[in-house]
Each structure stands twice: as C-alpha cells, then as structure tokens.
Amino acid sequence: MTDGFETLAIHAGQEADPHTGAVVPPIYAVSTYKQDGVGGLRAGYEYSRSANPTRTALEECLAALEGGTRGLAFASGLAAEDAVLRAVCGPGDHVIIPGDAYGGTYRLFAKVLARWGLLFDPVPLGDLDAVRAAVRPETKVIWVETPTNPLLGVADIEALAAVAHQAGALLVVDNTFASPYLQQPLALGADVVVHSTTKYVGGHSDVVGGALVARDRELGELLAFHQNAMGAVAGPFDAWLTLRGIKTLALRMERHCDNAERVVELLRSHPRVTEVLYPGLPGHPGHEVAAKQMRRFGGMVSFRVAGGEEEAVRLCDRTRIFTLGESLGGVESLIEHPGRMTHASVAGSALEVPADLVRLSVGIETVDDLLADLSQALGS
Ligand SMILES: *Cc1c(COP(=O)(O)O)cnc(C)c1O
Numbered sequence: 001m002t003d004g005f006e007t008l009a010i011h012a013g014q015e016a017d018p019h020t021g022a023v024v025p026p027i028y029a030v031s032t033y034k035q036d037g038v039g040g041l042r043a044g045y046e047y048s049r050s051a052n053p054t055r056t057a058l059e060e061c062l063a064a065l066e067g068g069t070r071g072l073a074f075a076s077g078l079a080a081e082d083a084v085l086r087a088v089c090g091p092g093d094h095v096i097i098p099g100d101a102y103g104g105t106y107r108l109f110a111k112v113l114a115r116w117g118l119l120f121d122p123v124p125l126g127d128l129d130a131v132r133a134a135v136r137p138e139t140k141v142i143w144v145e146t147p148t149n150p151l152l153g154v155a156d157i158e159a160l161a162a163v164a165h166q167a168g169a170l171l172v173v174d175n176t177f178a179s180p181y182l183q184q185p186l187a188l189g190a191d192v193v194v195h196s197t198t199k200y201v202g203g204h205s206d207v208v209g210g211a212l213v214a215r216d217r218e219l220g221e222l223l224a225f226h227q228n229a230m231g232a233v234a235g236p237f238d239a240w241l242t243l244r245g246i247k248t249l250a251l252r253m254e255r256h257c258d259n260a261e262r263v264v265e266l267l268r269s270h271p272r273v274t275e276v277l278y279p280g281l282p283g284h285p286g287h288e289v290a291a292k293q294m295r296r297f298g299g300m301v302s303f304r305v306a307g308g309e310e311e312a313v314r315l316c317d318r319t320r321i322f323t324l325g326e327s328l329g330g331v332e333s334l335i336e337h338p339g340r341m342t343h344a345s346v347a348g349s350a351l352e353v354p355a356d357l358v359r360l361s362v363g364i365e366t367v368d369d370l371l372a373d374l375s376q377a378l379g380s
Pocket of ligand 1: 174198209
C-alpha cells in the first residue's frame, strides 16, 4: 500500500537524521564533502551544486508528491523552466505555449529563448483542434498551464498528453496554480511537471524556488544533468524552508479552497462585479475538465469590475487585509491588477489581459474578515 499525500508530504525524503535522530532534515550549509580516499564518497555527495542533502530531501519529497521518478529543485520557477526547455529543445525546435501563459514564461520564450532559435506559438489550449493544427514536425514540447494565470483557463491534461505523444512531443505541465495536492499531471499522462515552489508549495511568501518532476527515469537523468551543468540550483536554506512549507500543503490547500469558494459567492452577487472567473463555477467553460482532473478548484479568483481600469486599480488600493502585491499562493491574501503589474510585460501582445481585471490570491485568514474587506473595498 502506498502512503497518502499528507504522509508523503511529512515523511518522503525525510528520514530521521541517522547521526542525531533529528526528525527534520538539517540545513547542510556546505559546499564540499570530505572523501575517504580519491573517489571515496561517503553518501554520494561531492559538491553542493551537484547534490546537497537538504536539497535531496526536498527533491525526493517533490517526486513522491507528484508521483514521479525524479524531483529537482531550482533557484526559481523560471530557472526550472529554462532548464527543461534547454534540456529537451534546440535551435529550430518548436513549442506550443498557452494563449494566456504566465507573463514570465512568455517573456522567457519571447525575449530569451527566441534569440537562441527556439520557435513558439501561443495557442488557446482549451481548443484541442487549434492545438492539433499548431503542431509541426519540429514541435518538441506542448507547454500547459492549468488553471492559467490570471484568466483561470482550464486545459485537459489527458487529452493534450495524447496530442503531444502522437506528435512525438513531450507534455510539460506548469502545476503551480493547482499544487500537487489538487492536481497530479503525471498520472494524467504528462512527462514533466514544473513548479514555481515560491507559490503554494512553499506557501508562506518567504522563499523563491522552482522544481521539475519527471515521470520517466531517463528523462529525469537528462534534466538532472542539465540542473548540474547549468547550475541554477536551490540553496540549502531555501530547500529547507520549502520543505517546511510542504508539510502543511494539504491543510493549507483545503482552506484556500474553502475561503475562495466563499469569496466567489460574494463576488457573484455583487452589483459592481461584472464577471467572476473561477473554475469551480458551473458556468466556467473549463468547469467539467477541471472537475475531472482536480480535487478542488484552488485559491485563485479573478474578476472584472464595472467602471473599467480606473475602478479596478482603485479597488486594489482600498483593501485592508488583501495586500496589494504580486505573487500568490501564500497564507496571506493578496490582490493585484494584472494589466499593470504581473502582466505588464505582455501588454500589446496576444497575451494582453483585460484592463478591468483584478486577481485575488485568497489566503487562509478568517473568511469573514476577507469577505468584509472585499465588501468595504467594493462599496455597496
Ligand atoms: C510565479 C510563476 C512562475 C515563475 O516562478 P518564479 O519562482 O517566480 O521564477 C511560473 N509559472 C507560474 C504559473 C507562476 O505563477
């Protein structure tokens, strides 16, 4: 029998320290390791870019939570994205990306990897025919985000895996918004999962990090080679904080979802809100797919306000508990204006977002306080 998610979150990769019995893996603040004779490594460790025991603990835990064979921890989510793309693609290769990809992901393709000859096309992933039509002989990766940021679009992971594999391409899923607790892309056929562990996985807004988890052992080896060769690894302090956050991931996600559902209820009945974007709503175009592939619908809620951009910006200035800031997935509630903040870099591109859009990362504070805060900020 395999252990449950909460058990893995607390124990996978985290055996008690063999020397002291410490129940939490220590922070191995060390760069190199004493060898017993040339090549005589004591536990496989030789240099901390290649491997560090605190990072190993995190990597094993992430692999267990996503159901993969290999987990790799990076200095940021974008470092993880860069590593997988450069590991599996070369000049002239082609990638299909979501029509509303995370702004930083779009920028990585458009401003960095394009200069090295990587071709890409933003495609609405909810439209499988459009995805099939965009596949070329050079397509190496279909890059999926679901739900997407900030429009909360939903893509069918299982169906897209079939399209990718038929084309001889890999399916890579950015699982940042759902977290492994709500969604398990590898079990649905994805080849690699990407995380910005900065968000729900770390969960406390105190560390930046990224991760890759591979389903297949050989691909895991290739990614591990690139992690070491490119060098953007997670440091031991960051790995430790992330691992500490993971222990409560299941509890936090349940509360994020509880609170988000109540927030959605309030917004839906508010006269100054013109549209609420949340995959849990039966009217959401991705609702059925989300219900099939997610345990619950997450803590991210976007909505549009009457009065356009000015009113959306004013609303962001008026909340008291919802803190105005970028990022998401922490215990504290955040509010932001994607058009001018997280998605300013995609203004004027195909990925531009509506100017009257507001995005919430619903935290785990007392829900009545969150509702009262939004009510006062919206005005009645
Ligand atoms: C934040 C984020 C990233 C980038 O991660 P960093 O840790 O900021 O580098 C990638 N994808 C999604 C969906 C994100 O929200």
